[in-house]
Amino acid sequence: MSAEAAAVEVQANEAPIVAPIMYKVESSDGQVYEISDEAVKQSNTLSNLISTCVANDVASMDPIPITNVTGNIMKMVIEWCEKHKGETLPVEDDSVPKNITVPEWDTNFLKIDNDVLFDLIVASNFLDVPGLMSYACKMVANMAIGKSPDEMRVLFAIPTDEEDEAAEKAAKEKAEAEKKAITEKDAAEPSTSK
Amino acid sequence: MAENDGETIVPDEQCNLTASTPMKSSGLEQVESPKERKTSMVECDDEGNPSSGTPDESPKQLTPHSIPPRRRRSPRRPEVSASRLPLKVLNQIFQYLPLKDLRSAMLTCHSWNNALSMEDSDIWQYLLGKKLPEAAVSDPFLLAELGSAKKKLRAWYFAWNTSDISRNNYIRTNGFTVHRQPVAQSTDGVRGKRGISKGVHAFDITWDGPLGTVAVVGIATKHAALHCVGYVALLGSDDQSWGWNLVDNVLMHNGAQLGVYPKMNNPPKYEVGDKIRLIIDCDTHVAYFERNSEFLGIAFNHIPPLRLYPAVCAVYGNTEVTMVYVGSPQMG
Numbered sequence: 001m002s003a004e005a006a007a008v009e010v011q012a013n014e015a016p017i018v019a020p021i022m023y024k025v026e027s028s029d030g031q032v033y034e035i036s037d038e039a040v041k042q043s044n045t046l047s048n049l050i051s052t053c054v055a056n057d058v059a060s061m062d063p064i065p066i067t068n069v070t071g072n073i074m075k076m077v078i079e080w081c082e083k084h085k086g087e088t089l090p091v092e093d094d095s096v097p098k099n100i101t102v103p104e105w106d107t108n109f110l111k112i113d114n115d116v117l118f119d120l121i122v123a124s125n126f127l128d129v130p131g132l133m134s135y136a137c138k139m140v141a142n143m144a145i146g147k148s149p150d151e152m153r154v155l156f157a158i159p160t161d162e163e164d165e166a167a168e169k170a171a172k173e174k175a176e177a178e179k180k181a182i183t184e185k186d187a188a189e190p191s192t193s194k
Numbered sequence: 195m196a197e198n199d200g201e202t203i204v205p206d207e208q209c210n211l212t213a214s215t216p217m218k219s220s221g222l223e224q225v226e227s228p229k230e231r232k233t234s235m236v237e238c239d240d241e242g243n244p245s246s247g248t249p250d251e252s253p254k255q256l257t258p259h260s261i262p263p264r265r266r267r268s269p270r271r272p273e274v275s276a277s278r279l280p281l282k283v284l285n286q287i288f289q290y291l292p293l294k295d296l297r298s299a300m301l302t303c304h305s306w307n308n309a310l311s312m313e314d315s316d317i318w319q320y321l322l323g324k325k326l327p328e329a330a331v332s333d334p335f336l337l338a339e340l341g342s343a344k345k346k347l348r349a350w351y352f353a354w355n356t357s358d359i360s361r362n363n364y365i366r367t368n369g370f371t372v373h374r375q376p377v378a379q380s381t382d383g384v385r386g387k388r389g390i391s392k393g394v395h396a397f398d399i400t401w402d403g404p405l406g407t408v409a410v411v412g413i414a415t416k417h418a419a420l421h422c423v424g425y426v427a428l429l430g431s432d433d434q435s436w437g438w439n440l441v442d443n444v445l446m447h448n449g450a451q452l453g454v455y456p457k458m459n460n461p462p463k464y465e466v467g468d469k470i471r472l473i474i475d476c477d478t479h480v481a482y483f484e485r486n487s488e489f490l491g492i493a494f495n496h497i498p499p500l501r502l503y504p505a506v507c508a509v510y511g512n513t514e515v516t517m518v519y520v521g522s523p524q525m526g
Contacts, residue, residue, distance in 0.1 A: 100290070115275075118275065121279065121283055122279065125280055125282060125283050133283075133286060134286070137286040140276075141287050141288075141290035141291050142290075144287070144291060144295055144299065147295070148298055149299075149301035152298060152299065156275070156276030156302075157275060157276065158276055158277040158302060158303045159277075160303075
């Protein structure tokens with residue numbers, strides 16, 4: 001699948017007259033992805049890394065290792081950056097009203113499982129992709145508007161204090177039971193040898 | 195003995211396998227309804243228990259900006275969840291929420307409460323600029339005693355009520371000062387926006403301009419009248435209000451004078467511009483005043499458990515009264 005996707009991407013990239021420079025990025029689980037020089041500008045972190053590593057031969061460069069973003073999330077971030085390459089980064093200005101409207105493509109792009117959405121938000125925070133960050137946070141805020149605290153906990157899978165303590169207690173009991181079983185097993189062996 | 199040991203080990207393994215299976219299946223689901231999400235949460239708890247016995251697995255490193263977990267958690271639990279987002283991310287989400295939803299967010303979990311408890315964060319600064327009139331924000335003295343954006347925003351929600359006021363009064367553009375127009379033979383009052391019925395609350399009241407023959411500060415229920423003909427100590431004239439007339443230092447309630455306040459010989463006259471702090475203790479059903487931070491003694495006791503509003507009534511033309519809510523007073 002990834003090979004076919006890469007082939008499709010290569011064909012698409014060859015369509016323009018001037019082929020873009022492609023940089024390689026490696027995720028925490030060893031997946032390598034390519035991102036164009038225009039798309040890289042959407043991520044301040046990647047832009048800074050690339051601008052400080054001046055190299056003539058980009059093709060021979062090792063992939064940039066990003067050790068705290070997993071492969072599927074990295075793929076999504078790169079897909080978003082490629083879609084929005086050439087766009088101006090949003091400026092954090094207090095005078096600008098903060099009623100962002102999420103475009104339709106981004107709305108569909110962000111209709112994903114909440115766990116994946118939060119992973120994507122944390123990754124965009126680390127890679128400093130302000131556009132993706134704004135849209136993703138807006139999506140989360142739209143989910144939260146009008147909800148009670150209990151509804152927010154259910155929606156975002158946030159445990160209550162009671163649930164947290166119950167889980168810790170159960171985990172502790174489990175550990176103690178396993179320890180007791182090991183102790184009994186050790187006690188049985190010496191008697192057998194005797 | 196050996197056979198018994200074998201029997202005890204096998205069920206544990208089966209329990210582990212059984213517990214781990216649902217988590218994998220739930221991971222395959224792309225879209226979950228809120229009900230299914232609840233189930234997923236339970237499965238996550240179940241899945242977390244057996245893996246606690248395997249110390250080999252260590253959780254992945256969180257981003258440098260992550261908020262440290264409140265407790266040590268099972269490594270199989272999600273590394274990133276809504277309750278453990280970095281502070282910068284939480285602030286960016288919260289900036290899109292209206293005030294009512296921010297309150298719900300504060301009650302959702304500890305880390306969200308911690309993020310929103312920073313009273314001068316961008317969220318409260320933004321709401322302050324959005325809600326308060328420019329005249330109030332730019333006034334260097336009006337809200338000087340309130341140390342944070344959140345407290346200033348809260349004071350705005352307790353300020354004089356533009357919809358609960360005598361027709362001869364109007365609220366100035368700063369939102370915190372009431373102005374009485376020069377109308378003859380009329381007593382005119384105003385109430386605060388929000389009443390209180392629990393806890394201890396303090397209101398700073400400053401009378402700017404002459405007092406005239408009647409200048410009463412006090413508390414009123416929703417049903418106390420705010421206007422009458424003539425120059426009357428309206429606050430305290432019935433069982434719905436309690437008032438302290440600054441002109442003659444007399445306390446009034448239910449039409450009866452309760453004596454001079456402060457309770458001393460020749461209590462000092464109110465100086466125009468002095469700050470009076472009205473403190474209402476709903477839990478012990480008393481109200482009292484401080485003047486320039488000096489405690490003056492209990493003014494009213496045995497106040498019934500009603501919703502009470504700060505109020506003033508005035509008779510002098512072009513006199514002005516400012517009221518700023520300060521929250522719970524510092525006991526000292």
